[in-house]
Amino acid sequence: MYSREKQLTIRHDIFRWLDQKLDRGQYEYTREELSSYEYDGIRLPLLDRGRGIRNPATFSATLSIMTSLKSPYNDVLDTSTFVKYDYRSNGSSDNLKLKAALFGQDPLIYFEALRRGVYAAHYPVYVVADDPTAEVFTIAMDEALRFFGDPATMSVDQRRYAERTVKARLHQPAFRAKVMHAYSDACAICSLRHLELLDAAHIIADHEATGFASVTNGLALCKIHHAAYDRNLLGISPDYRVHIDNDLLDEVDGPMLRHGLQDMHGRALNLPHRKSELPSADALAIRFEQFAA
Numbered sequence: 001m002y003s004r005e006k007q008l009t010i011r012h013d014i015f016r017w018l019d020q021k022l023d024r025g026q027y028e029y030t031r032e033e034l035s036s037y038e039y040d041g042i043r044l045p046l047l048d049r050g051r052g053i054r055n056p057a058t059f060s061a062t063l064s065i066m067t068s069l070k071s072p073y074n075d076v077l078d079t080s081t082f083v084k085y086d087y088r089s090n091g092s093s094d095n096l097k098l099k100a101a102l103f104g105q106d107p108l109i110y111f112e113a114l115r116r117g118v119y120a121a122h123y124p125v126y127v128v129a130d131d132p133t134a135e136v137f138t139i140a141m142d143e144a145l146r147f148f149g150d151p152a153t154m155s156v157d158q159r160r161y162a163e164r165t166v167k168a169r170l171h172q173p174a175f176r177a178k179v180m181h182a183y184s185d186a187c188a189i190c191s192l193r194h195l196e197l198l199d200a201a202h203i204i205a206d207h208e209a210t211g212f213a214s215v216t217n218g219l220a221l222c223k224i225h226h227a228a229y230d231r232n233l234l235g236i237s238p239d240y241r242v243h244i245d246n247d248l249l250d251e252v253d254g255p256m257l258r259h260g261l262q263d264m265h266g267r268a269l270n271l272p273h274r275k276s277e278l279p280s281a282d283a284l285a286i287r288f289e290q291f292a293a
């Protein structure tokens with residue numbers, strides 16, 4: 001068994017390893033890639049084949065969990081703010097290591113399955129409650145949330161605060177992954193294919209009441225088109241056409257303005273192949289009103 005200090009050092013090294021991929025624009029991970037992580041030349045798979053939990057023999061507390069998102073608190077909190085994680089039915093040592101993660105407040109990784117063998121990574125997440133009667137753990141999906149402890153004992157104000165502070169950040173890994181996949185890793189306006197230069201943009205901002213982290217409220221946009229869209233220099237009508245602001249169309253400047261923006265006027269959006277992933281015409285209409293105004 002590694003010392004607690006070494007375990008924490010490795011956890012943080014794993015977060016850096018994932019951060020570096022994120023910085024290069026990567027948004028999802030295959031099982032093979034997650035099994036290739038090494039620390040000090042020793043391979044340490046981040047998930048366990050065929051199991052929903054990863055408890056390395058060298059770790060006293062759980063390293064990662066992997067399951068579909070479901071929350072027992074969805075009447076009060078956003079469905080994925082806290083995630084319910086059932087006791088392992090035939091894994092008492094697994095349950096002990098989850099309890100150890102609760103007592104030690106060790107940061108873990110939550111792998112959310114996107115497709116078969118492909119995952120989004122949420123980290124760090126924390127075990128914040130253990131209900132031995134219901135045989136269920138509660139996982140806080142955001143670092144800020146763990147300071148509130150068990151959501152069952154939160155006041156109404158604390159719950160509201162928790163919901164508000166984490167909502168926008170929470171969905172990011174899965175939202176980005178789903179949007180990029182739907183748009184085949186290309187800007188919906190100019191077709192640029194460079195993950196480092198692509199964002200998953202919200203049609204309706206996530207922090208607004210009507211904003212939601214569904215792929216139908218998203219668009220894959222390059223940095224310049226994302227910024228232009230957010231500032232209403234560029235609009236997208238519900239019939240999936242690109243519109244450039246009138247004043248901007250009259251300006252005379254260099255190639256970025258001319259080719260990057262003015263030439264996009266009137267273009268049809270590159271759309272996802274699957275109908276269920278098409279951008280919501282209602283959401284586009286609401287945003288297009290703001291642009292037209």
Ligand SMILES: [Zn+2]
Pocket residue numbers: 187188189190191192221222223225
């Ligand atoms: Zn673009």
